[in-house]
Amino acid sequence: MTNAIETTGLTRTFGDIEAVRGVDLVVKSGEIYGFLGPNGAGKSTVVKMLTTLLAPTSGTARVLGHDVATEAHAIRLRIGAALQEASLDDKQSGREILTMQGELYGLTSKEIKQRIEELSSIIEFDAIDRWVGTYSGGMKRRLDLAASLIHNPDLLFLDEPTTGLDPTSRIKVWEEVRALNSELGTTIFLTTQYLEEADDLADRVGIINAGKIVGEGTPDDLKRAVGSDVIQIRLISDPGPAMAALESLETVDHIERGPTGLLVSVRNGASSVSPIAVALDSIGAVVGELTLRTPTLDDVFLELTGDRIEVSA
Amino acid sequence: MTTQTRTHSTVKAKPSGFIRDLITIAKRALRSIPREPETFGPALFIPAFFFIVNIGALQDLTETLPGNDGFSYKEFQLPTAIIFAVTGISRAPGLVTDLQSGYFDRLLLSPARRLPLLLGLMVADFVLVVGLCIPVLILGLALGVSFGTGILGVIAFVLIGALWGLAFTGFPYAIALKTENPGAVGASFILFFPFAFLTSATVPLESLTGWLRAVARVNPITYILEAMRSLTGDTWEWTEIGKGLLAIAIVGTITQALALAALRGRLDRG
Numbered sequence: 329m330t331n332a333i334e335t336t337g338l339t340r341t342f343g344d345i346e347a348v349r350g351v352d353l354v355v356k357s358g359e360i361y362g363f364l365g366p367n368g369a370g371k372s373t374v375v376k377m378l379t380t381l382l383a384p385t386s387g388t389a390r391v392l393g394h395d396v397a398t399e400a401h402a403i404r405l406r407i408g409a410a411l412q413e414a415s416l417d418d419k420q421s422g423r424e425i426l427t428m429q430g431e432l433y434g435l436t437s438k439e440i441k442q443r444i445e446e447l448s449s450i451i452e453f454d455a456i457d458r459w460v461g462t463y464s465g466g467m468k469r470r471l472d473l474a475a476s477l478i479h480n481p482d483l484l485f486l487d488e489p490t491t492g493l494d495p496t497s498r499i500k501v502w503e504e505v506r507a508l509n510s511e512l513g514t515t516i517f518l519t520t521q522y523l524e525e526a527d528d529l530a531d532r533v534g535i536i537n538a539g540k541i542v543g544e545g546t547p548d549d550l551k552r553a554v555g556s557d558v559i560q561i562r563l564i565s566d567p568g569p570a571m572a573a574l575e576s577l578e579t580v581d582h583i584e585r586g587p588t589g590l591l592v593s594v595r596n597g598a599s600s601v602s603p604i605a606v607a608l609d610s611i612g613a614v615v616g617e618l619t620l621r622t623p624t625l626d627d628v629f630l631e632l633t634g635d636r637i638e639v640s641a
Numbered sequence: 642m643t644t645q646t647r648t649h650s651t652v653k654a655k656p657s658g659f660i661r662d663l664i665t666i667a668k669r670a671l672r673s674i675p676r677e678p679e680t681f682g683p684a685l686f687i688p689a690f691f692f693i694v695n696i697g698a699l700q701d702l703t704e705t706l707p708g709n710d711g712f713s714y715k716e717f718q719l720p721t722a723i724i725f726a727v728t729g730i731s732r733a734p735g736l737v738t739d740l741q742s743g744y745f746d747r748l749l750l751s752p753a754r755r756l757p758l759l760l761g762l763m764v765a766d767f768v769l770v771v772g773l774c775i776p777v778l779i780l781g782l783a784l785g786v787s788f789g790t791g792i793l794g795v796i797a798f799v800l801i802g803a804l805w806g807l808a809f810t811g812f813p814y815a816i817a818l819k820t821e822n823p824g825a826v827g828a829s830f831i832l833f834f835p836f837a838f839l840t841s842a843t844v845p846l847e848s849l850t851g852w853l854r855a856v857a858r859v860n861p862i863t864y865i866l867e868a869m870r871s872l873t874g875d876t877w878e879w880t881e882i883g884k885g886l887l888a889i890a891i892v893g894t895i896t897q898a899l900a901l902a903a904l905r906g907r908l909d910r911g
Binding site for chain 2: 379380381383401404405406407409411412413415416417418419420424428429431432433434435439442443446475479480481
């Protein structure tokens with residue numbers, strides 16, 4: 329299988345700020361690659377470099393076999409991109425935007441008409457002749473996605489495609505991404521700050537923090553690497569004494585105080601529930617709920633960076 | 642959105658060519674003009690207002706001066722009104738919106754050539770300024786202005802005005818690309834003030850005194866106005882027309898070089 333993206337030591341600085349620090353990436357053709365990280369981690373800067381909008385300060389990047397620095401035009405012909413904000417013109421209709429997009433990609437009028445029909449599963453066809461300014465956020469996102477697909481790109485970049493969308497619109501975008509990949513074989517490079525998005529969609533996930541890749545693998549491999557199970561405890565009483573009581577247990581690796589209670593990392597979930605419940609009972613802690621779960625990508629991120637992802641709207 | 646099996650057409654992107662890119666960008670810019678009447682509405686009203694007020698204030702005074710036999714202040718003022726109508730009119734505010742919304746990035750993501758992204762807007766500007774000249778011209782004709790050079794003179798009159806309008810657009814585009822600030826683009830009209838008022842816009846050059854006449858002599862607008870005024874006479878004054886076109890070429894070269902440098906700077910910043 330050939331590689332859709334290959335970068336070596338990709339770096340970008342803005343003045344004194346090093347936004348991307350030596351990123352090495354390999355994305356295989358035909359896969360969905362999730363690029364996960366918090367706001368400001370450098371995800372969008374990487375996308376801008378890979379889509380030829382931003383020149384790397386140092387390092388190399390090849391997209392579909394072409395160098396981003398010297399073969400930008402060849403790359404632009406074969407990629408599509410929907411950037412972080414739906415970048416559209418509010419005073420044009422959906423059809424006008426798609427038609428113009430098709431013309432810029434050298435499509436004939438007949439081909440543009442054909443592609444608009446083919447993309448009708450994404451756009452809301454009833455609204456296609458209305459000005460984009462009248463669209464909802466979800467409709468704009470989907471039109472933006474359709475605009476990035478008008479020329480049947482081999483590689484699609486989606487920069488936080490669901491940020492700010494309501495859950496229904498988010499699921500619709502996910503369905504579309506899956507279908508593009510499975511039915512058309514489009515390679516997808518998806519940045520996200522949503523853990524469940526990376527978990528559900530991506531074949532492989534790269535975790536970026538402060539401009540560096542800190543982990544990479546399939547979601548399952550990454551979660552397995554954490555090793556610990558997690559016990560979530562919702563406490564009605566003061567969590568302070570409960571934390572102190574649990575820290576002394578041999579089975580407990582790590583305790584974190586969350587907004588709804590305690591997150592306890594344990595080596596073996598099934599055999600740890602009982603001693604934890606006994607320890608809590610012995611100090612008179614009032615427990616609202618106690619749940620055992622396997623690690624999430626959030627736990628992976630915590631393990632790798634010492635912090636949890638703070639999601640911004 | 643319903644999930645259904647995607648049709649896999651064989652349509653693929655191909656380079657579209659400079660002219661097609663230019664036409665595509667210009668078509669969108671032209672579509673936008675009637676959708677944003679606020680960008681050209683004042684340019685219709687203000688010149689007509691000044692044209693009528695100046696005639697009311699200065700027509701009798703200037704036409705009755707000794708030695709001014711046969712002088713028509715309406716013919717003298719019409720080019721001024723046209724210049725006021727077309728100067729500073731551009732799609733630069735729309736470009737700022739595109740830069741701020743990220744739509745300009747969408748255009749940069751496409752394989753379109755970079756120069757048409759700017760030139761396409763200027764094609765639309767040219768159409769707009771020609772359109773803006775016409776109502777002012779009709780007002781002048783209705784008030785009794787005549788063209789001794791005939792219909793070709795009228796066409797040349799509009800073309801000179803429109804070419805000046807196009808030459809000036811380099812300033813707002815350079816500012817738009819450099820600052821992404823709609824306020825700064827709006828303020829670019831201030832650059833026109835010295836051009837507009839330190840010249841023979843209101844009274845003939847020979848009536849200006851001292852330093853103002855000296856400044857007006859090196860002001861390109863003076864020569865553009867003289868070229869346009871010459872077309873209301875009975876003969877084609879090729880020297881005057883030539884000087885006017887040269888003045889437009891000089892200003893246009895400077896402003897468009899600034900705009901292209903700003904575009905280049907923006908692309909290189911990437």
